[in-house]
Amino acid sequence: MAHFTVIGLGRFGVSASLELIHFGHTVTGVDRDSKLVDKYVEDLTQAVICDSTDEGALRELGLANSEAVLVAIGEDMQSSLLTTLALKNLGVKEIWVKASTKAHHTIVSKLGVQRIIHPEEEMGIRVAQALNYPMVNNYIPIGHGVYVVEIKVKPRLHDSPIFKVLGEANSRIKTILVKRDKEVFSELKESFVLKANDIILLCATQSELKYLAPRMM
Numbered sequence: 001m002a003h004f005t006v007i008g009l010g011r012f013g014v015s016a017s018l019e020l021i022h023f024g025h026t027v028t029g030v031d032r033d034s035k036l037v038d039k040y041v042e043d044l045t046q047a048v049i050c051d052s053t054d055e056g057a058l059r060e061l062g063l064a065n066s067e068a069v070l071v072a073i074g075e076d077m078q079s080s081l082l083t084t085l086a087l088k089n090l091g092v093k094e095i096w097v098k099a100s101t102k103a104h105h106t107i108v109s110k111l112g113v114q115r116i117i118h119p120e121e122e123m124g125i126r127v128a129q130a131l132n133y134p135m136v137n138n139y140i141p142i143g144h145g146v147y148v149v150e151i152k153v154k155p156r157l158h159d160s161p162i163f164k165v166l167g168e169a170n171s172r173i174k175t176i177l178v179k180r181d182k183e184v185f186s187e188l189k190e191s192f193v194l195k196a197n198d199i200i201l202l203c204a205t206q207s208e209l210k211y212l213a214p215r216m217m
């Protein structure tokens, strides 16, 4: 369990906060709008009224015990930038910032922020991926066009050896593991035989996924 601070209790900040709490973490929510702070005071571990552009006020929050601070201010770019700068000045190591425009992204990246989030774009890409590869349950982009994906084996592939399913991409796609009910198989041989509803976790590039998608449908 870790502690996080989320600055900005708009829809994005609140969703992130509630999900962190759902995962068992503790969250301090910060907003300058007292109505929003009152609204979420029961749901969050702590909710504080504070103008986050005020470095002194931020210092009082004692951010040192936060695993990361998420700046969830999108529209008001000036507030977001001044908040990020204040967090940097206070020596906060792990800062994540929601960016709304390209200019916002550029300036935030110059400030040396660890992770810049574009929720609309990221969600759009996720939806497109899900539509494009409907058998993909879940995926994580790990950079340079490489993905870790979770795929459920269709009944028509029951009793197929994995190398046959992967076809020409067999040598390039890395199969991490196969989960069958409660059993997990790793270090798989090419001859490993898949069963319907197995969950395969594999690592592949986008072009390998494009090749694999019709083979797994």
Ligand code: ATP
Pocket: 007, 008, 009, 010, 011, 012, 013, 030, 031, 032, 033, 036, 050, 051, 052, 053, 072, 073, 074, 075, 076, 079, 080
């Ligand atoms: P949403 O997540 O709802 O899409 P948004 O992208 O429109 O939000 P904003 O409305 O700009 O983002 O900001 C989100 C929250 O951040 C708001 O509740 C706002 O009150 C809060 N906020 C903005 N500036 C500051 C500040 N300087 N200090 C503290 N909170 C702030």
